[in-house]
Amino acid sequence: MSHRLPSDQRQPSDMYPTPYEFCQRIVTTLIENGGDYTEDRPLRFLEPGCGDAPFCRAIKEAMGDRVETTGVETRNVLRRGWVDALYSETDFLTPNKYINRFNIIMTNPPFSLAREFLAASIRMCKPTARIIFLLRLAWLESATRLDRVHRKIFPSMVYVLPDRPKFINNKTDSSAYAFFVYDLSQQSTLNHGCQLSLLTK
Ligand SMILES: C[S@@+](CC[C@H](N)C(=O)[O-])C[C@H]1O[C@@H](n2cnc3c(N)ncnc32)[C@H](O)[C@@H]1O
Numbered sequence: 106m107s108h109r110l111p112s113d114q115r116q117p118s119d120m121y122p123t124p125y126e127f128c129q130r131i132v133t134t135l136i137e138n139g140g141d142y143t144e145d146r147p148l149r150f151l152e153p154g155c156g157d158a159p160f161c162r163a164i165k166e167a168m169g170d171r172v173e174t175t176g177v178e179t180r181n182v183l184r185r186g187w188v189d190a191l192y193s194e195t196d197f198l199t200p201n202k203y204i205n206r207f208n209i210i211m212t213n214p215p216f217s218l219a220r221e222f223l224a225a226s227i228r229m230c231k232p233t234a235r236i237i238f239l240l241r242l243a244w245l246e247s248a249t250r251l252d253r254v255h256r257k258i259f260p261s262m263v264y265v266l267p268d269r270p271k272f273i274n275n276k277t278d279s280s281a282y283a284f285f286v287y288d289l290s291q292q293s294t295l296n297h298g299c300q301l302s303l304l305t306k
Contacts, residue, residue: 119215120180121272122156123239128163130304131211131237131264131284136167147173151207151229153197153214153222154178155188160211162187175207197222203229213239220254223287227258233290239270242281259295261288264304 148171152160155176164172165187175190176182177197184191198221207230214222219240226236242265244250264284269277284304293299 119217120156121213123159123213123272124270125159125162126306127239127266127270128159129166130306131239132160132163132167134264134304135235135237135286147171148209149173149175149207151175151177151203151210151226152188152212153210153226154212154218155191156180156182158185158188158191160213161185164209164211198225205229205231207231207234209235209237211237216241219244220250223254223258227287227289230289235289236287238285238287239282240285242283244283244285255295258287259293259297260285260299261291261293262286262300262302264302267303267305 150172155178158176161174176188177192210226266282
């Protein structure tokens, strides 16, 4: 995911696995706080850049057969029991057949491609879907992103993590992190602002 190391010190493919406890935390919170997904069964869930697919695992554990999980990963990865359909060695950013398909897209995207992942996710979502990305809180900064992202699509909710995830070597880095919830049905805008909360244990 995101971090501030020079490019020659980064993990290949921006491979920063999300500690599973954080995946459980956001999935539980979103389910408790009322995603009303009753119209679609099974719920179609996508984790792009899935790695070992910890977000698929968390929602599968929470919802069982009521959710159908799909993972897309550019590297060659093994299919895990919690992923119903795995597209390994597949570039999520290459145009594909999935338009308007998913109810929820959730991941920790490669930070260098976060904007592209968001745009591709919007294309693959149903109009009432939610996209949830784990990103540096500094995602909200930068004049470039203001024009290219935030003026076009803005989160309805930002869950800041009070405890920083340990992505690599069981160590935190120097960034604050948050889950950004893009609720497409609400058409949140920069002018309306968004809700902010802490995602505690
Ligand atoms: C920050 S890791 C997160 C992995 C997993 N979602 C998690 O939360 O543990 C980002 C993942 O995206 C994959 N990735 C990078 N570019 C990609 C692309 N264009 N298409 C699909 N996967 C990609 C990387 O190989 C890496 O596994």
